[in-house]
Amino acid sequence: MDKVQIAIIGGGVIGLAIAAELSRKHQDIVLLEKETSFGQHTSSRNSEVIHAGIYYPHDSLKAKLCVAGNKLLYAFCQANNVPCAKLGKLVVAMNESEIPALEELEKKAKANGVLDVYLCNKGATHNLEPAVAAYAALFSPSTGIIDSHVLMKVLERRAEDNGVMLAYGAKVTAIDKITAGYKITLENKDEFLSEIVINSAGLWSDQVAAMAGIDIEKQKYKLHYCKGEYFSYAKPSFLQRLVYPVPEQDIKGLGIHAVIDLAGRLKFGPSADDVSKIDYRVDAVHREKFFQAIKDLYPQVKPEDLSPDQAGVRPKLQGPGESVRDFVIKEESELGLPGFIDLIGIESPGLTSCLAIGKYVADVVLFYK
Ligand SMILES: Cc1cc2nc3c(=O)[nH]c(=O)nc-3n(C[C@H](O)[C@H](O)[C@H](O)COP(=O)(O)OP(=O)(O)OC[C@H]3O[C@@H](n4cnc5c(N)ncnc54)[C@H](O)[C@@H]3O)c2cc1C
Secondary structure (H helix, E strand, O other): OEEEEEEEEOOOHHHHHHHHHHOOOOOOEEEEEOOOOOOOOHHHOOOOEEOOOOOOOOOOHHHHHHHHHHHHHHHHHHHHOOOEEOOOEEEEEOOHHHHHHHHHHHHHHHHOOOOOOEEEOHHHHHHHOOOOOOOEEEEEOOOEEEOHHHHHHHHHHHHHHOOOEEEEOOOEEEEEEEOOEEEEEEOOOOEEEEEEEEEOOHHHHHHHHHHOOOOOOOOOOOOEEEEEEEEEEOOOOOOOOEEEEOOOOOOOOOOOEEEEOOOOOEEEEOOOEEEOOOOOOOOHHHHHHHHHHHOOOOOOOOHHHEEEEEEEEEEEOOOOOOOOOOOEEEEEHHHOEEEEEEEEOOOOOHHHHHHHHHHHHHHHHHHHO
């Protein structure tokens, strides 16, 4: 039976970033992706925002990996010609009652090491974005946008140049612990052995953990799906920057925000609806809900300007109404699975954090070996 040193399950931005990073120092790596090419799921169905790291609890992996990932990603883009733009972002208050939330966010950002954020009064906000009917804003200059497809293409090429075997159309269906590692079985019945297994299977990462024998209910690894739809704006963008509402307390996403892509197109989203199945269709009936969510902030938008765009599904560790959970990135020796590394619940800011996650996982592998 063929044997490799490291098997990475999942060819989204996280699996690719891990492959690119690990292949700098390790050989005999295979990346297994069930689809016929990389990035067919969450990694190509998101806002493509390079977050600064202002929302996440201090000392959480989300905060640390986002703040580190932001800097790594801009540097990587520059060195590798990946299109990106540091547009900046405004988190806007609609009225005075939302100011304490902005101040809280500013404190949280600074505690996370995001020192460049600052509060803008009505006049300063108007100068930055005249078309937004805001009372005040928190400005984050280091938030930006990226072409996630080109990023993944560059990571894929880098991994391949470093000798990683890329196996597309390779769906993992079973993982069995053996004395020196794991036996991995694919849907086509091919089998091989791997000393280390990295589970970066995104929306299916709980199921992949279960294949290795982990009790996902007991470990609280079971994922809950939360769908985010986008509606695009038919006319030229009236914004220069990203504009977000003040996040609500029990928010499942960051609120329906205005996203600009690198071609300058404007869209609104993502919504946040708990779903039981993965279905990327956008329901045109939701146009009215989007319009109601944005109409006060952008008085020039008419319902007929909005058309269904893309949708993505968030892999959330917390169920509806539960408090926000951190990323799980863990080597599972404690569960009797040495060398099995789980990445579960890699929702936003996963894209921003991908290079930092790659380095984090490389350290976990180094420590394990
Ligand atoms: C609506 C939305 C907006 C977002 N916006 C942002 C943002 O603006 N900025 C940001 O930083 N983050 C954002 N995110 C989060 C970001 O997109 C994700 O964190 C990131 O893409 C996760 O990448 P991944 O590689 O873990 O998952 P995926 O891209 O889903 O990749 C996992 C891969 O594993 C494969 N796989 C699964 N099971 C198997 C198996 N058994 N065998 C083989 N292969 C398998 C799948 O086919 C898939 O390709 C957003 C997410 C959503 C849903």
